[in-house]
């Protein structure tokens with residue numbers, strides 16, 4: 001009897017365990033490694049990869065484990081690890097320093113020189129053996145190469161004639177966490193912070209390792225752990241020890257930690273009488289702090305700073321500039337190779353009544369005044385992560401300063417974790433925009449990768465929103481934005497379609513019907529969101545504070561620029577913010593061809609019309625519709641697109657696991673309700689003024 005109970009107990013445990021392992025809750029992200037479903041490809045992979053060769057037994061463990069488990073699961077058969085490539089079917093992975101074979105191949109020029117930070121993947125015949133080589137100069141490059149090979153197999157691409165050489169186009173590829181020390185996340189919609197600050201450093205959340213894996217798989221190499229609305233405590237001994245514990249977990253995955261600092265830390269933590277960046281005691285305080293940090297975390301990345309913005313203190317309080325502040329920190333970090341990321345998210349309306357102009361006016365006079373290890377970090381657009389904005393005019397306007405771009409992965413203004421909005425097309429639109437800074441072809445991507453102006457440091461950051469929800473991002477489809485951020489940071493020339501295709505195959509299925517259906521849902525989802533929220537260049541109509549849903553009539557009692565009415569300026573005469581030459585003049589912050597193009601009502605593309613112009617309601621667009629008609633059409637078109645996505649999703653019921661299917665279905669229903677709300681509320685509000 002007792003034996004039967006024990007047996008039952010163990011069977012139950014096994015059942016629970018396997019149910020947990022099999023739970024389709026999205027935890028595995030795009031690193032699912034399910035068995036290759038196409039029998040032809042499976043056969044090809046099984047014959048091409050029979051052994052994993054790691055010549056150095058001390059090769060970094062994450063790589064070994066990731067490849068062994070990944071390959072064995074994909075091939076549905078164990079792939080043993082050996083220390084030499086004695087037979088055909090060997091996958092050889094390493095650097096010239098840890099692999100004599102790779103060193104010899106380089107020596108004999110059978111492999112071309114390896115790119116810094118990048119990797120090479122080659123299939124080759126060597127002394128009668130068929131081999132696949134994944135080689136890089138540094139362990140992080142090997143990781144990227146290994147993940148690339150796994151991606152090829154997850155997406156069922158041939159691996160017979162591999163000849164791939166890749167390096168990242170942008171040097172610093174960061175996830176910025178707006179995680180607070182109390183565990184909440186500003187603009188996070190997926191639960192609480194995964195850092196679990198109170199448990200650190202003694203107990204490290206095991207999830208952090210999986211977070212590192214996922215980031216490494218898309219080439220992310222840095223994480224800012226805490227909110228830019230920072231607290232001085234982050235620099236106490238206690239929190240630095242916690243930070244060091246997280247850094248230890250991230251390091252093997254090629255990821256450095258960075259911290260957001262509060263400008264007045266020397267005053268708050270050590271009672272200095274000032275935080276003036278030119279004060280000797282303040283400078284010494286930061287230098288001592290930098291030394292303390294690097295003693296604990298030798299590869300610490302650097303500081304992110306939000307200064308003199310939205311209530312955060314800054315050097316301006318002491319009559320100093322952004323450059324004075326950034327340079328003081330840069331000097332403290334320089335001996336250790338650290339960098340400063342100084343944010344340009346400032347909008348002091350005493351500088352200009354048009355918020356969109358402020359950052360440009362404050363920062364361009366400082367071009368050339370920043371230290372060599374300081375970035376200015378610039379949001380993609382001049383306002384604040386709106387569904388659509390023109391690119392930020394700072395791109396191309398500070399040639400002597402490396403500009404780091406900041407994108408928002410978390411969907412603060414694009415439906416949060418309730419709406420399926422694939423943001424890669426938004427980011428592509430910005431990256432591919434021509435600034436004309438050095439003649440035609442000076443795209444934003446070329447400004448931030450450093451190539452246009454010859455900078456040797458370059459960077460891009462995504463505001464993460466990752467939380468402790470099982471699926472990390474709240475909405476399963478928000479994972480695609482995290483994935484796309486990493487892929488575009490690695491190579492801004494990738495298309496949003498290609499990135500979506502990879503992600504769908506790895507996350508959902510390789511079945512062509514599923515890939516096609518989900519791909520088409522995602523492809524138009526951003527334009528649809530623009531349509532049902534802020535069409536024709538409208539912006540910032542979201543509900544006060546939380547920014548979910550419409551509130552076009554919102555008026556902030558103290559600050560115009562926190563009111564929806566400040567942005568749309570609807571009245572009986574028309575609608576839109578006049579930023580033309582005769583209006584606020586913001587269009588003049590762009591280079592000449594854009595000044596003319598966007599500055600004239602006749603040539604401004606409809607997508608930006610109400611961003612740059614206040615036009616009468618009966619103004620006719622190229623398509624013959626009046627602005628008022630087109631506005632209503634677009635609101636309806638956006639909501640109809642969401643309805644279409646609901647139907648497309650329903651048709652996949654038998655192709656998707658029940659758990660994720662239901663989750664997405666429910667969110668699409670909520671998205672549709674919310675889109676209908678936008679479609680009803682905004683035209684009803686604007687209708688009071690519109691005269692057809």
Ligand code: GCV
Pocket residue numbers: 178186187227228229306310345384412
């Ligand atoms: C972290 C917007 C957001 C704020 C955010 C700020 C910023 O204003 O609503 O939550 O603060 O941007 O980027 O600093």
